[in-house]
Amino acid sequence: MIETKTNLIELVGNRDFRLAKIGLNGLEANDAVRVLQEAPDREKIILFRLLSRARAKKVFKLLSHSDQLTIVGALGERPRKVANLLNDIEPDDRTTFLKNLPENVALPLIQLLSPEERKITNQLLSYPEDSVGRLMTPEFVAIKPTFSVETSFEYIRHYGRNSETLNVIFIVDGEGKMIDDIGIGELLLAAPGQRVQELMDHRFIALKAIDDQEIAVQLFKKYDRVALPVVSADGVLLGIVTVDDIMDVDEIESTEDFHKFGSIKSAIADPIRAKVFDLYKNRVVWLFLLVFMNVFSGAAMSTFEDVIQSFVPLVFFLPLLIDSGGNAGSQSATLMIRYLAVGGVQLGDWHKLVGKEFLVSFLLGVTMAIGVAAIASFRAPEIVAVVGLSMIVTVFIGSLIGLLLPFIFTRLRLDPATASAPLVTSLSDICGVVVYFSIASWFFGS
Incomplete structure (x- = not known):
């Protein structure tokens, strides 16, 4: 494939x-895309013009x-070339392209469309x-x-040439309302004279046009469909959504969640071509806010100056303890956000999970406390009990923060991915500092 790319660009x-032109049009569409992606802009444009x-x-x-x-x-x-291209591509693909453009760029392109395609495009963009x-x-x-x-089948042969998919055939009544769907295979196996109504079971899944795209992703995963119908509030069949479009949405949503979990403001579509300042401003806001959150950790430590001065070895174990709490919290948050995203748990399940997390985090804390106590027994035997008990409590609190934050954000109708790793870590750090030195003060009577 590398040789093909090089040859075509050299040609x-x-x-x-x-x-x-012969070589490019002889490739599969995905291979042709890879050639264009590798080509410099000038050659990219020429190669695209050579496509049929x-x-x-x-x-x-x-x-x-x-x-x-x-x-x-x-x-x-060449407005005619642009018009041909935009009129030819599928309405949903055209909408995806146009919606990401500034209005002053998109409107002139929409005006190049044929009246029929312009009407369809404006309707889709109105949602x-x-x-x-x-x-x-x-x-x-x-x-x-x-x-x-x-x-x-006569109807399908006549009207189905431009259909996005023929795997599923939709059934509507005289008013255009969706009443069922049927697989093309079932039609193929039925007797030619049999009526469609005899094959119907009236069990179908439909999306509403105003539904969030994440709902569509969940339904496609749940029912393993290649296409789902989209209906109006009155049940009129408006269009269909196919699995390839849903896969694109799922990838975008997963990327956005990943960025949010890392406290990155928004996704950069192409980090290689992105400007340094865009990458900078994409990350600086959350980091700047989290710096001020961590000021509370320093303020908490300042209230325990007497304890620190009296027992200097306590400082050696501080990073280890607060990092353990933050890591445990990040683990819990990652699992909960994933479960909420795929529908594995619901908002009302939080109390069931808290009970399990009590036990799991306690066992994790005890296990880690044994390890850190063993280290402390060699370096500072007098604080073994403080370090061990602090580890249990810190891991326990960090895990609960990581578990509960996604539920709280969901309850507030915010994206649970915003309960990101740095946020969980910062809250766990503050709690870890307070817990550690409070236990030390209590233990040593300071």
């Missing part, structure tokens, strides 16, 4: 466009948004930003329950 450099109209439609969908924008910008001098309506395509096949199997 363009040598202006041998005929051979480059049908292949360009498939390749454009798979490119990154920045590459799509580069290509559309380069084609801007809330992260709603299912932004993902759906109106290109599907729907049949009536009164159709015979034979008539259904």
